Amino acid sequence: MNPFTVLLFVGAVLVGATLILLYVIARVTKREPFARITLRLLLGGAGLYLLLFLGASLLSHNRVLAPGEEKHICEIDCHLAYAIAATKSEPLPNGLVRTTVTVKVRFDEETISSRRPRDATLTPNSRYVALVDDAGNRYPGSTDGLKRKLIPGESYTTDIVFDVPAAVPGLRLILRNNDPETAFIIGHENSLLHGKTTFRLPG
Incomplete structure (x- = not known):
């Protein structure tokens, strides 16, 4: 672990929470185009984080x-x-x-x-x-x-x-x-x- 990965984790949590909130607001207010954009950003960001997460783990060793x-x-x-x-x-x-x-x-x-x-x-x-x-x-x-x-x-x-x-x-x-x-x-x-x-x- 290093400060960069900690900051990346904190940033991912904050950005993810913000996108979820924006998505909920967009759905409630029936702003479907904006809801689709926030959902795509959320899924894309989560996918990228998961890819980096698994890559770092699989490249490690005991x-x-x-x-x-x-x-x-x-x-x-x-x-x-x-x-x-x-x-x-x-x-x-x-x-x-x-x-x-x-x-x-x-x-x-x-x-x-x-x-x-x-x-x-x-x-x-x-x-x-x-x-x-x-x-x-x-x-x-x-x-x-x-x-x-x-x-x-x-x-x-x-x-x-x-x-x-x-x-x-x-x-x-x-x-x-x-x-x-x-x-x-x-x-x-x-x-x-x-x-x-x-x-x-x-x-």
């Missing part, structure tokens, strides 16, 4: 990051970088394994827009975290440790705990934006058919 490799999540005018710093596992009496993933969070000061003050704090948007195995089963974790405010250049580590079945193959960490509107933004990881970026656990 990525699995190595331990220590960063994933950047866009916050419109800056990025937060996430990486796995360490993991540890311990068996539980109920047969599950408690896996603790230490995640490093860094406010990448190189991604700040010129309009953002260099000392302004950032509160991250909503996040989703889970471990996923080779079969696609997900084991969600808490995002409480990812809500801390940051200033540019600041970083910290936080532990995220997951309880998973023993001997589950191919565990990877999912850490992504969880805002619902991101599913409709061109090129966003959360959009339909788009490739996903996950983290490989050490060991």
Whole structure:
């Protein structure tokens, strides 16, 4: 995701809402030629957005990051970088394994827009975290440790705990934006058919 695709999404929503309103008004006032024009513009714009949306998704691919490799999540005018710093596992009496993933969070000061003050704090948007195995089963974790405010250049580590079945193959960490509107933004990881970026656990 980048600021351009966010602006494109916002613009598409505003223009679409305006065209729908104009179409309804034209139909109510029986201005059929104007209604047809607004409907064609609405359908044409929606078709173009859908084409760009699907094209960006189909051209993307899945990525699995190595331990220590960063994933950047866009916050419109800056990025937060996430990486796995360490993991540890311990068996539980109920047969599950408690896996603790230490995640490093860094406010990448190189991604700040010129309009953002260099000392302004950032509160991250909503996040989703889970471990996923080779079969696609997900084991969600808490995002409480990812809500801390940051200033540019600041970083910290936080532990995220997951309880998973023993001997589950191919565990990877999912850490992504969880805002619902991101599913409709061109090129966003959360959009339909788009490739996903996950983290490989050490060991």
